[in-house]
Amino acid sequence: MQDLPREKLIKYGAFALDNHELIAILLRTGTKNENVLDLSxxxxxxxxxxxYIKTLKLEDLMTVKGINEAKATTILAALELGRRIHEKSHNKAKPMTTTEDIYEFLKDEMELLEQEHLIVLTLDIKGSVLKKETVYIGTTTSITVSVKDLFKSAIKFGAYGIVMIHNHPTGDARPSIQxxxxxxKVKKASELLSVELIDHMIIGKFEYYSYKGRNLVKV
Structure with missing residues (x-):
């Protein structure tokens, strides 16, 4: 007889479980008409x-018959916990010294977003992240930015510079005229404030653009 997910985890470890088996453990129980594995x-x-699981919302999960608020919020909480652990461990692993470092740090968070998000990384001279903050969230096609807000944390921390990153929900990372x-505009402000604009990056789906390198990178 095949082990159920919980017993399989106890016997072999979590890494031995398939994705749907991990979800089944979060769901805990099925319904009277189907077991928890079918539900997962x-x-x-x-x-x-x-x-794409990180893009799921409460309403998405609750479209599945048998998924109530308790089950849906358990899954969402587990996803958010995993995201935070990944972010913290990556942040401590090495400084952000290349465009590839920044892309790897933010791709999971940004490449599948349905609206434009603008994130600012405030860095010291060694590339360590002093602060990461989402400065603006725009519509599906545009974002409005007040330049002074981009430098608030850099000025507060006496930082070396900032990296500005935003996503293109279309998936095409090529820069627009805007x-x-x-x-x-931000480059001119950085010179006045003596805070380096290290790079401005655009993240698409499996590609990114770096203004520093003036290149589009497919990944």
Whole structure:
């Protein structure tokens, strides 16, 4: 007889479980009409690839018959905990010294967002992150920025510089005219404030653009 997910985890460790089995443990129970493994497979059917699970919202999960608020919030809490652990461990692992470092740090958070988000990383001279903050959330196609807000933390911490990162929900990371204008505006402000604009990056789906390198990178 095949082990149930909880028994399998106890016997072999969490790494031995398939994705739907891990979800089944979070759900704990099925319904009177289907077992917990069948219910977990229905959750898996909500997204095309496991990386898309982080985009799930409460209302998405509750479209599955048998998923109530308690089950849905348990899954969302587990996802958020995993995201925070990943962010903290990556942050401590090494400083942000290359565009690749920054992309790896933020890709899971940003590449599948449905609205434009603008994040500012405030860095010391060694590339260590002093603060990471979401400065603005825009519409699906545009974002409005007050330049002074981008430098608040850098001035507060006496930082070496900032990296400005935003996503393109379309998945195409190539810069727009508005992106060019924003970069030029922020660059001029950085010179006046003596805070380096280290880079402005745009994250798409499996690609990113760096103003520092003036290149589009497919990953």
């Amino acid at each position: 497979l229905k959750v898996m059917n909500l997204f095309r690839h496991i990386s 992106d060019d204008l924003l970069t030029e």
